[in-house]
Amino acid sequence: MSSKRAEYAKRNDCRVCGSDRLTRFLELGPQPLANAFLDEKGLKEDEEKFPLDLYVCDECSHVQLLDVVSKETLFSHYLYFSTVSTTIPAHFASLAAEIAARHTVRGDMVVEVGSNDGVLLSAFEGTGLRTLGVEPASNVAKVARQRGVATMNRFFTPETAAMIARDLGKAKVIIGNNVIGHIDDLAGVMTAVKGLLTEDGVFIFEVPYLVDLLEKNEFDTVYHEHLSYFAVRPAQTMLERSGLKLIDVKRQQVHGGTIRLYATHIESATQPAPAVQEHVQLEETLGLATHAPYEAFAKRVQELRDTLIKLIADAKANGKRIAGYGAPAKGNTLLNYCGIGANDLDFIQDSTAAKQGLYTPGMHIPVVPPADFQANAPDIALMLAWNYQEEILGKEQAFRTNGGKFIVPIPMPRIV
Numbered sequence: 001m002s003s004k005r006a007e008y009a010k011r012n013d014c015r016v017c018g019s020d021r022l023t024r025f026l027e028l029g030p031q032p033l034a035n036a037f038l039d040e041k042g043l044k045e046d047e048e049k050f051p052l053d054l055y056v057c058d059e060c061s062h063v064q065l066l067d068v069v070s071k072e073t074l075f076s077h078y079l080y081f082s083t084v085s086t087t088i089p090a091h092f093a094s095l096a097a098e099i100a101a102r103h104t105v106r107g108d109m110v111v112e113v114g115s116n117d118g119v120l121l122s123a124f125e126g127t128g129l130r131t132l133g134v135e136p137a138s139n140v141a142k143v144a145r146q147r148g149v150a151t152m153n154r155f156f157t158p159e160t161a162a163m164i165a166r167d168l169g170k171a172k173v174i175i176g177n178n179v180i181g182h183i184d185d186l187a188g189v190m191t192a193v194k195g196l197l198t199e200d201g202v203f204i205f206e207v208p209y210l211v212d213l214l215e216k217n218e219f220d221t222v223y224h225e226h227l228s229y230f231a232v233r234p235a236q237t238m239l240e241r242s243g244l245k246l247i248d249v250k251r252q253q254v255h256g257g258t259i260r261l262y263a264t265h266i267e268s269a270t271q272p273a274p275a276v277q278e279h280v281q282l283e284e285t286l287g288l289a290t291h292a293p294y295e296a297f298a299k300r301v302q303e304l305r306d307t308l309i310k311l312i313a314d315a316k317a318n319g320k321r322i323a324g325y326g327a328p329a330k331g332n333t334l335l336n337y338c339g340i341g342a343n344d345l346d347f348i349q350d351s352t353a354a355k356q357g358l359y360t361p362g363m364h365i366p367v368v369p370p371a372d373f374q375a376n377a378p379d380i381a382l383m384l385a386w387n388y389q390e391e392i393l394g395k396e397q398a399f400r401t402n403g404g405k406f407i408v409p410i411p412m413p414r415i416v
């Protein structure tokens with residue numbers, strides 16, 4: 001939204017192991033930043049675009065972007081709010097309950113990195129635990145504070161961690177959900193975690209799982225905010241390099257398929273649960289340390305694009321009106337990569353107030369409030385927020401009863 005130029009740099013080494021042997025397997029760009037929605041004035045300006053390419057490290061198999069837009073550009077003002085769905089708050093409430101029951105006793109401190117609007121920490125109310133959020137986006141941190149969640153408006157760095165440890169003591173649990181993959185300096189954040197965690201503390205973090213991304217063709221979850229696409233094995237390497245060890249893995253449904261990883265100090269006597277080795281084995285069986293699965297994925301992504309373009313062209317040829325449902329960041333990767341623009345989609349409805357009245361980056365499709373979708377229902381809605389498929393189908397029964405159809409683009413476009 002701001003017309004300030006973005007700071008950008010290309011790195012040439014793996015952010016987990018430092019190797020410079022990296023292989024590019026998917027090119028989605030150049031693309032604008034997926035959350036850089038434009039106002040009327042922005043539409044008239046030159047839009048910045050950056051390469052959006054996926055690489056795999058030939059040394060440690062970590063899948064990642066090497067084109068890095070600065071964290072200040074991406075995260076100082078943020079348009080993503082955790083509470084936009086009902087799915088995520090429910091998912092977080094169950095994590096909070098698990099932490100309160102299994103990993104802490106009253107009076108312990110829980111620190112959340114990238115605490116967003118405070119939805120997860122607010123679920124600790126009444127548990128007797130002390131909580132602290134660390135959130136770099138000032139607009140989002142403000143919302144968290146308004147709901148009574150103590151929040152530091154900072155990036156989580158070794159300095160931030162030292163400050164918390166000094167002023168408030170160490171944390172029994174550090175949570176990092178959908179944030180570790182956003183951080184370029186992985187060693188820095190792991191050092192911060194190591195320094196802030198009590199001797200018997202647990203670091204619990206969730207990242208989208210590379211296995212799900214590959215299997216379900218979730219290429220649209222690739223955008224400049226997401227620097228790492230984790231499998232268990234490279235995550236283990238990352239942790240061990242900073243004196244931490246992986247002790248458990250649990251697969252989750254959210255965000256198209258996620259893993260929750262549990263880590264502790266490497267010196268701890270805690271033995272890893274069998275799930276750790278099971279996932280490492282699964283990844284070996286899938287050949288994630290070879291190029292084959294990535295090349296096959298890239299082929300499927302092209303096939304997906306061709307199928308979706310044809311589906312939309314056919315519908316348009318039949319005089320159908322199409323709109324987008326949800327304007328997530330991932331929708332912009334999809335629209336820009338497939339070249340689906342304002343001639344194809346009349347508008348996109350989104351429930352996030354901060355996006356309404358703006359235009360999508362790259363394709364410049366207007367974003368409108370849900371009420372406009374109800375009042376001016378299209379024949380077909382392209383479900384860009386496909387990760388909330390159940391929630392959306394559940395609440396849009398009237399649209400479907402009246403003959404409305406959804407196109408769900410992932411894993412392969414289909415009409416429901």
Ligand code: TYD
Pocket residue numbers: 080084085086325326327328329330331349350351352385387388391392
């Ligand atoms: P999400 O998929 O969570 O995030 P990302 O930006 O990381 O890809 O974003 C979902 C978007 O969809 C968000 O802008 C809100 C919107 N949305 C709706 O408009 N209606 C809905 O019913 C739901 C569930 C989401």
Ligand code: ZN
Pocket residue numbers: 014015016017018019057058059060061062
């Ligand atoms: Zn590597």
